[in-house]
Amino acid sequence: MKKNRMSQKIGFFVISLCLIATLFFMGTILYFITVRGIRAISWEFLTKPPSGGMTEGGVAPAIVGTIYLTIGAILFALPLGLACAIYLTEYTPKNIIVKILRVSINNLAGVPSVVFGLFGMAVFVKFFNFGVSILSGCLTLGILILPGIISTSQEALTAIPQSLREASLALGASKWQTIKKIVLPSSLPGILTGVILSIGRAAGETAPIMFTAAVFYMRGYPNSIFSEVMALPYHIYGLMTEGTSPEKQTQIAYGCALILMFFVLLISAIAIYFRHKQRRIQHG
Amino acid sequence: MHRVRENIYKWVFAIMAFASIVFLIGITITLITQSLPLFREITLKSFLFGREWYPTYDPPEFGIFPLIAASVFVTFGALLVCVPLGIGSALYMNEIASYKQKSLLKPLIEILASIPSVVYGFFGMVIVAPFVQRVFNLPTGLTAFTGSIILGIMATPTVASISEDALSFVPNSFREASLAIGANRWQTLIKVVIPSAGSGISTAVILGISRAIGETMTVLMVTGGAAVIPKSFFQPVRPMTSTIAAEMGEAVFGGLHYNTLFAIGLVLFVITLFFNILAEFISTRYRLKLGAGR
Numbered sequence: 001m002k003k004n005r006m007s008q009k010i011g012f013f014v015i016s017l018c019l020i021a022t023l024f025f026m027g028t029i030l031y032f033i034t035v036r037g038i039r040a041i042s043w044e045f046l047t048k049p050p051s052g053g054m055t056e057g058g059v060a061p062a063i064v065g066t067i068y069l070t071i072g073a074i075l076f077a078l079p080l081g082l083a084c085a086i087y088l089t090e091y092t093p094k095n096i097i098v099k100i101l102r103v104s105i106n107n108l109a110g111v112p113s114v115v116f117g118l119f120g121m122a123v124f125v126k127f128f129n130f131g132v133s134i135l136s137g138c139l140t141l142g143i144l145i146l147p148g149i150i151s152t153s154q155e156a157l158t159a160i161p162q163s164l165r166e167a168s169l170a171l172g173a174s175k176w177q178t179i180k181k182i183v184l185p186s187s188l189p190g191i192l193t194g195v196i197l198s199i200g201r202a203a204g205e206t207a208p209i210m211f212t213a214a215v216f217y218m219r220g221y222p223n224s225i226f227s228e229v230m231a232l233p234y235h236i237y238g239l240m241t242e243g244t245s246p247e248k249q250t251q252i253a254y255g256c257a258l259i260l261m262f263f264v265l266l267i268s269a270i271a272i273y274f275r276h277k278q279r280r281i282q283h284g
Numbered sequence: 285m286h287r288v289r290e291n292i293y294k295w296v297f298a299i300m301a302f303a304s305i306v307f308l309i310g311i312t313i314t315l316i317t318q319s320l321p322l323f324r325e326i327t328l329k330s331f332l333f334g335r336e337w338y339p340t341y342d343p344p345e346f347g348i349f350p351l352i353a354a355s356v357f358v359t360f361g362a363l364l365v366c367v368p369l370g371i372g373s374a375l376y377m378n379e380i381a382s383y384k385q386k387s388l389l390k391p392l393i394e395i396l397a398s399i400p401s402v403v404y405g406f407f408g409m410v411i412v413a414p415f416v417q418r419v420f421n422l423p424t425g426l427t428a429f430t431g432s433i434i435l436g437i438m439a440t441p442t443v444a445s446i447s448e449d450a451l452s453f454v455p456n457s458f459r460e461a462s463l464a465i466g467a468n469r470w471q472t473l474i475k476v477v478i479p480s481a482g483s484g485i486s487t488a489v490i491l492g493i494s495r496a497i498g499e500t501m502t503v504l505m506v507t508g509g510a511a512v513i514p515k516s517f518f519q520p521v522r523p524m525t526s527t528i529a530a531e532m533g534e535a536v537f538g539g540l541h542y543n544t545l546f547a548i549g550l551v552l553f554v555i556t557l558f559f560n561i562l563a564e565f566i567s568t569r570y571r572l573k574l575g576a577g578r
Contacts (some may be wrong), residue, residue, distance in 0.1 A: 018372020
C-alpha cells in the first residue's frame, strides 16, 4: 500500500516535470525572440525598405510580400476546400468516394513542405512558365493549406443540426438553396476559424516559397502577380545565411522573427479561442 | 429547369472536391518524371546506398545514404525529446490538471504548435547552437544534437495535443471501474487509461516522426550541413530535406543534380506517405475498438 502511494507520487512528479520542461522551452523561445526582437522594431523598421546592403532600414517589402502570398493562397484554397467539404457533407457521395477523398486529403496534409516546393517549382514555375513569382508561390502555398481548410470546413458543416436542413427542404427549398441560405450562413464562424488558422500556417511557411516565389532582396515592391517577392520567413533565413555583416543582420532577423511569431501566435490564438467557444456551444 | 441547375451545382462541387486527389497524383507524377533521368545514369541501389554525396564534383557522386542516415539520426534524436515531453504533458493535462488549468493549458499548447519552423531554426542558430558549442566544447554548435533538440521541442506541442485528444476519448467509466476495484490513480493511469489510448498515442508519435522527417527549415539552419555518415550526435550532418532546400538554388535546371534533388524528394514523399498511412490505419482500428461513435 505504501509502495503504491510512493509510485503514484513519483509518477505524477515525472509527468509534472514533463509539462514544466515543455513550458520552459517554449517560454525560453518566446522570451529571447521577444526581448531581443523588440529592440529592432521601430516605425522605420515596419515601413521602410532595407538599405545599406541589408544592414539598415526596415523590412516593409517582406511584410507586404508575406501579406500578398497569404491572401493569394487563401483565395486559391478556400473555394476548392469549401467545395470539397460541401460535397462530402451535403451531397454524401458513395462510401468508396468518401474513403478515397479522405485518404488523399490526409496524405496531402502529410506531404513535407519542401516537396510542395519541388512540385511548385516543376509545375508552376517551369511547366506553366509563371516563373519565380507571387502567382507560383500562392498556388504552392494554397495546395499546402488545402487539407486544413477542408477538414475545418467539414467540421463546421457537420456541426449544423440536420433538423435545420430538413426544415428548409420541407419548405420546398432545393438542395442548393438550402446550402446557400441555411447551411453556409450558420457554419460561417467555423469556416472562418479554419481560414484564420490557414493564414497563420501560410504566413510562416518557408520551404514551399523558397524556389517558387521568394527572393532575399528586390528593388521596390512587386507590381504584378508575376513579380518576385520578398517574404518575412525567407528573409529571416536569408539574413542568417547570406550577406556580409552577420551581427547587424542577426539583429534585423530578430526583428523579423518577432513580427512573424507575434503575428502567427495572435492569429492562431484568435482561431483557437473561437474554436473552443464553438465546440463548447455544440457540446453544451 | 430547376433539376438541371441542381445537378450542375452538384457536379461543380464534385469536380472541385477532387482537387486534392489531382494535386496528390500531380505531386507523385512530377516527382517521378523529374527524377527518372537520374535512374538512366545510376542504379537505384547506388543512389540509395551510395556512401558518397558529391553532386558538384566531376564526375559527380549521387549516393544519398549519408543524407538518409542524417535524417534518421536527427529524427530519432527528436523523438527522444518530443515523445516523453509530449506524452507527459498530455498525461498531466488529462489526469492531474484541474478543469481550470486544463482549459488554459490545452489552447496554450495548440497555439504554441503554430510557431513557424523558421523561427525555431533561427532560435536554434542564435541561442542553442552557441550554447551547445560552449557546453560540449565543440568546433561548431551546428550539429545533429542541436537539430534533434530543436526539432524535438518543435514537435512536442503537436504530440501533446494529439495524445491529449486520444486520452480524453477514453470513456470515464473505464477509470471509474478501475478506481472502484481499489486501484489508485497512478495504477489506473498505467494499467487502464494508457493502454486504452495506446493506439491514439502511437498515432501521435507516428505523426510526430512524419513531421520531423519532413521538416526543412529547422534542420537546414541548425544541423550544419556536412554530407557525411554521422558517427556521433555532436557533428554536423545534412538531412534529406535540407539538402533539397540548400542545393536547389545552385542546381542547373534539368541537369543531373536537379533530377537527383527530385529523387530525394520522392524518397521523402514515400517515407512520409508510409507513416501517414500507418497512422491512418492504426487510428481507424482504434476508433472501431472504442466504438465508432467516438
